[in-house]
Amino acid sequence: MSVSAMFVALQGALTADQDIREEIRKVVQALEQTAREMLTLLQGVHQGSGFQDIPKKCQKAREHFGTVRTQMESLKTKFPADQYYRFHEHWRFVLQRLVFLAAFVVYLESETLVTREAVAEILGIEADRERGFHLDIEDYLSGVLTLASELARLAVNSVTAGDYSRPLRISTFINELDSGFRLLNLKNDSLRKRYDGLKYDVKKIEEVVYDLSIRGLNKEATGGVGGEK
């Protein structure tokens, strides 16, 4: 084969690659849009009045996950199934965001940490690499770390809204999460950097719990939503 023929073939391969990336980018943009809408919806819980209709907000967010699932289905068709990591960078960010949103919804509903399998199911993808489009473990963990900072914020705002019991429950949860992350030997990568932020979330929540404790507010009856003055 002549040199020029070889380069023509290579150029063809590169163009095909670019086309795939273009297609992926389109779907990822749609996913990002859905994720933003969900985030806006869930941000509502930080407002004083938002605490009452947490279940309703979760319900609505769950409906959005239906859209996510169809968008994920279309993303899966855009590239060969065995080349997940070749294009991983394109959806990495949005996937982490979606993991966070799913984890936030599950936490608000049941105050537990969503499992990797459950997130995969919510998003309509697989938990195992062997079975197709999957949820990478590092993306899952990143999403969970975002949840931690969101909960630290929620602890502060629930005090403002007069719900004094929630910070205590969040504190227990975050502490367990912290112990979990302590088990991991993280490399010096982006996940490790995110993990380094977890201690500030832990500290923030501890401060909230401390403030409540010295005022005797942590012994009040649970569910004091609405703020008794």
Place this chain on the structure above:
Amino acid sequence: GSGGFRKRKHDNFPHGQRREEKENVNPSSPLMASFKSFQLELDTRHDKYERLVKLSRDITIESKRTIFLLHRFTSAPNGEEILNESEVKLDAVRRKIKQVAQELIGEDMYQFHRAISPGLQEYIEAVSFQYFIKTRSLISVEEINKQLIFTAEDREEATNVTSDSQDKQPPTCSLKVTPVDYLLGVADLTGELMRLCISSVGNGDIDTPFELSQFLRQIYDGFTFIGNTGPYEVSKKLYTLKQSLAKVENACYALKVRGSEIPKHMLADVFSSKTELIDQEEGLP
């Protein structure tokens, strides 16, 4: 005064609170159990990555040595011997690549691509350099990939070396060079060809430079055809490639113009000063 007191209290209290809660964390809770499995999964992945980085380094070093060896080809009278020796060396490199391929069995190659890419590029450079010296043409991706299919019989000795616990393996394993790795390897090859050109002039060989400039021009045309459709790294190499080509073309020019005037035995001197001049120009901003 009071600030210090507050600070101390602040330090003590949450700490005690936290310790209390730490004890509340049940080590066998579902959350802790799943994080234990995450630990295992991440450690396995990082270990594999590290092993691949090490293999990639070894591949790089051995490939570089092969290239140095091949540069001796022009000056040495025993060309055949050097080619054979380089073949032996490249076989050793391929054995390393086979270990890489074995590590990647059942994995997504692109997940670990960053670990092995430098080694592969160096290997492509070495193998294409040898191929050029032998056939005066460019090795294709298919040709390279064909040599990276490893069969069962030499797999056994390798498993003994790595002593992996994998007892069941498919009969063959292979590694596919990506188009981008190939392009980057070929771009590096042009640098070697430029060196080959200058040194062959030094040896009084006046045919090789013309052949090389022809060949380099073809590759340069190929790269300009690809232009910026390729990734960033490829376009970055294009600049160096242009410089290499200019050096070779200038060498050919000098040979043509002055070769007829200057006695053969003085050619080497003309060239060493010419290349110095080019190097100086390169040093300028």
